């Protein structure tokens with residue numbers, strides 16, 4: 428049962444709490460957290476900073492600025508023109524991506540070494556029964572408030588660690604990544620080939636008929652009315668000095684003009700005006716965010732188009748449409764995992780009423796050591812309610 | 815953005831699993847990445863002592879960039895709290911659920927905010943426009959353009 432949760436969490440979700448708390452391995456969780464975007468929770472992809480200094484994935488930020496012109500973290504006024512590439516952050520993330528599996532293994536070995544020399548190992552079946560309040564209190568005296576919260580995770584980590592699953596098995600399964608397009612597990616090494624081959628397996632018919640065939644034409648190159656060939660396009664996208672696309676005020680443009688602009692980028696021109704605007708504005712964000720990454724990490728235009736198609740499908744069909752193949756198996760797997768998670772969360776919660784607060788994602792980014800998150804969130808509400 | 819919303823919600827769920835939920839908040843039901851239910855209780859001294867409420871969260875593929883639709887559950891088991899910002903149909907007039915939503919917020923941080931909103935309440939009453947609003951309210955509270963009440967929460 429716990430195996431199911433663990434496989435879901437370790438395979439699907441990477442999180443700072445993969446690492447032991449700072450009481451065990453100081454700084455590792457904080458390091459992993461510092462390299463993550465607080466919008467998507469992933470390690471930064473093409474990180475960019477605003478003039479307030481807050482950093483996000485370029486696409487996350489651009490999509491959010493299309494919604495609202497402010498920094499998501501500190502709410503200072505912001506706009507696309509403030510966006511600056513954060514090249515050093517990108518380098519740090521690149522190195523951390525590389526080192527993370529190894530450091531994760533080391534950190535667990537370290538915890539296991541420590542616990543072997545002090546307490547006997549715990550079985551994973553008693554995952555929630557082992558929260559000894561005594562130990563918690565002891566450690567919470569040594570650490571800051573936020574670590575009290577994190578300790579719960581640490582004990583879980585330990586239990587997970589000491590389960591009969593060898594650490595190496597976890598590492599191997601971590602070499603599989605989710606394909607951003609088809610959501611299937613793909614070996615990390617071959618993800619690029621997999622995507623370039625359009626996920627190799629046929630896609631299901633989740634998208635709307637007309638628009639789908641239109642997208643199909645785009646990928647088969649039938650609709651390339653523009654004069655640039657794919658080869659040239661690719662070279663252009665990966666060119667270091669490629670220019671970002673300008674923002675467009677769609678309200679002043681005719682539907683016909685928006686169709687022309689889509690055609691210029693070799694994109695489908697079907698759908699109503701709202702769909703056309705959605706498609707074009709997302710394309711501008713995808714395209715510009717791609718340019719915010721270093722040239723060797725950039726995606727081909729072909730791949731960006733596939734990502735756009737994916738976004739569009741999920742928009743028209745709701746969250747379920749993302750699963751392109753093997754829908755039933757995926758949902759079943761998720762559902763079981765969900766039920767187990769809910770199950771797991773319940774008894775813990777009732778037996779753990781004394782714990783003070785949980786950490787909201789924004790608090791770890793903004794106010795690491797000052798006020799507790801409760802206060803912070805409330806301030807947001809009261810300030811704005813007065814407007 | 816479905817992939818992003820699913821991954822974000824998975825992270826939030828993992829966080830609930832690893833860290834538990836704050837006092838007075840429990841995860842009631844999360845069968846998929848579209849609708850979650852949580853219970854909310856104000857512990858300690860407050861006007862809502864002994865009352866348990868349920869919150870319904872609905873997520874769009876654009877979550878967390880688009881805000882979740884959040885409302886109190888009103889059915890044969892749960893009632894909406896009697897509060898100047900909560901309509902009797904469960905809709906909530908809180909700016910962080912609308913114009914002041916930020917994608918760095920989360921399900922749990924919304925729960926904490928609503929919990930504090932109840933905890934600090936000094937006068938248990940409905941919004942002045944309750945009857946008018948409820949009579950014409952859309953099913954989804956996100957379709958309402960709330961004018962945020964001009965007083966402290």
Ligand SMILES: [Zn+2]
Pocket residue numbers: 464465466467468469471472483484487
């Ligand atoms: Zn991001």
Ligand SMILES: [Zn+2]
Pocket residue numbers: 477479480481498499500501502503
């Ligand atoms: Zn900021």
Ligand SMILES: [Zn+2]
Pocket residue numbers: 606607608609610611621622625626
């Ligand atoms: Zn794929």
